[in-house]
Amino acid sequence: MRALIDRLYTERTLSKEDFCSLLSRCTPEDSEYLFKLARGVSGKYFGNRIYVRGLIEFTNYCRNDCYYCGIRRGNRSAERYRLTKEEILSCCESGYGLGFRTFVLQGGEDPFFTDEDIVELVRTIKKSYPDCAVTLSIGEKSEEAYRKFFQAGADRYLLRHETANAQHYGRLHPPGQNLQNRMECLWTLKEIGYQVGTGFMVGSPFQTVENLAEDLLFIRQLEPQMVGIGPYIPHHDTPFADQPAGSMELTLLLIGILRLMLPNALIPATTALGTIHPNGREKGILAGANVVMPNLSPVKVRKKYELYDNKICTGEEAAECRFCLQSRMESIGYRIVVDRGDFRPVKKFENTVRSFYDV
Ligand code: 5AD
Numbered sequence: 544m545r546a547l548i549d550r551l552y553t554e555r556t557l558s559k560e561d562f563c564s565l566l567s568r569c570t571p572e573d574s575e576y577l578f579k580l581a582r583g584v585s586g587k588y589f590g591n592r593i594y595v596r597g598l599i600e601f602t603n604y605c606r607n608d609c610y611y612c613g614i615r616r617g618n619r620s621a622e623r624y625r626l627t628k629e630e631i632l633s634c635c636e637s638g639y640g641l642g643f644r645t646f647v648l649q650g651g652e653d654p655f656f657t658d659e660d661i662v663e664l665v666r667t668i669k670k671s672y673p674d675c676a677v678t679l680s681i682g683e684k685s686e687e688a689y690r691k692f693f694q695a696g697a698d699r700y701l702l703r704h705e706t707a708n709a710q711h712y713g714r715l716h717p718p719g720q721n722l723q724n725r726m727e728c729l730w731t732l733k734e735i736g737y738q739v740g741t742g743f744m745v746g747s748p749f750q751t752v753e754n755l756a757e758d759l760l761f762i763r764q765l766e767p768q769m770v771g772i773g774p775y776i777p778h779h780d781t782p783f784a785d786q787p788a789g790s791m792e793l794t795l796l797l798i799g800i801l802r803l804m805l806p807n808a809l810i811p812a813t814t815a816l817g818t819i820h821p822n823g824r825e826k827g828i829l830a831g832a833n834v835v836m837p838n839l840s841p842v843k844v845r846k847k848y849e850l851y852d853n854k855i856c857t858g859e860e861a862a863e864c865r866f867c868l869q870s871r872m873e874s875i876g877y878r879i880v881v882d883r884g885d886f887r888p889v890k891k892f893e894n895t896v897r898s899f900y901d902v
């Protein structure tokens with residue numbers, strides 16, 4: 544196993560078969576070895592710096608019906624909400640005061656917000672906070688829409704591919720939703736010039752180790768600037784309510800692998816990871832993650848953006864989460880920085896001695 548890990552470290556990828564062996568046969572000691580290498584890599588690019596993103600969950604209306612998600616259209620018990628433009632701007636205002644320099648506008652695919660509304664929103668935020676990055680996470684849109692958002696000033700886009708296997712994708716989503724369109728969106732976003740984030744759930748229903756290897760190989764091809772992964776966690780009002788949650792250990796292993804594959808990528812220790820284990824996010828950082836995404840949404844709506852059961856931080860104010868995370872990061876020797884936290888391309892030859900002076 545060590546030889547395989549060393550090869551991943553130097554070559555940054557493995558064959559599908561080798562990824563499968565790594566994922567299925569890694570002992571806890573092997574994982575520790577991998578995490579140490581992964582920490583070394585993130586330390587080289589980021590030191591002990593952790594980037595923060597302020598997450599604003601501005602609508603939980605969604606036209607999609609993903610079988611795993613608590614805010615799927617078919618969930619009649621979900622209490623729906625939309626934030627007004629003023630409410631969103633007020634989240635940014637308090638976020639800015641707390642040191643956030645990236646705002647992530649995340650929502651279900653809600654047709655109530657037209658492309659023009661999003662353009663206006665992005666423009667206003669960028670005008671009020673020219674030193675901040677705006678990230679959109681609002682699902683599958685037309686190429687034209689993606690271009691307009693980018694021209695309005697959006698810097699980054701998050702769209703998890705969820706699973707890179709079309710059959711598996713078909714078991715997680717109803718017939719109208721397909722993997723091909725999702726992947727096309729990702730390639731389009733990259734081409735337009737966004738910093739792109741993708742990702743998947745670990746332990747989603749029917750997922751095999753092979754599927755995970757396929758996810759890794761897809762990510763190798765796409766070369767996203769950001770990768771967000773977290774364990775699948777059941778939501779009681781979905782068709783997958785009785786499916787078991789994904790494991791923390793496997794999620795951590797995948798974070799470590801992703802760090803070795805994409806040395807300078809932005810990899811969050813996600814809220815889902817913090818939900819399945821009280822120290823999940825700290826463990827995520829120690830496995831190679833370098834970003835945390837505390838919630839900036841008004842407390843009155845937080846509980847309603849319930850993608851899965853028992854989601855953490857739904858009762859806390861923005862400032863509480865910010866400082867909670869700060870002390871959590873400090874407890875493991877890291878610190879949160881006031882910074883946009885952009886992706887920085889690596890110079891050529893960065894694996895040689897020269898990089899020691901360059902980085
Ligand atoms: N458990 C874990 N993650 C989930 N997501 C949606 N539903 C769940 C769930 N039940 C993730 C999806 C989506 C992101 C916003 O949240 O990967 O892309």
Ligand code: FES
Nearest residue numbers: 856859864867868
């Ligand atoms: Fe929200 Fe700790 S990060 S309470």
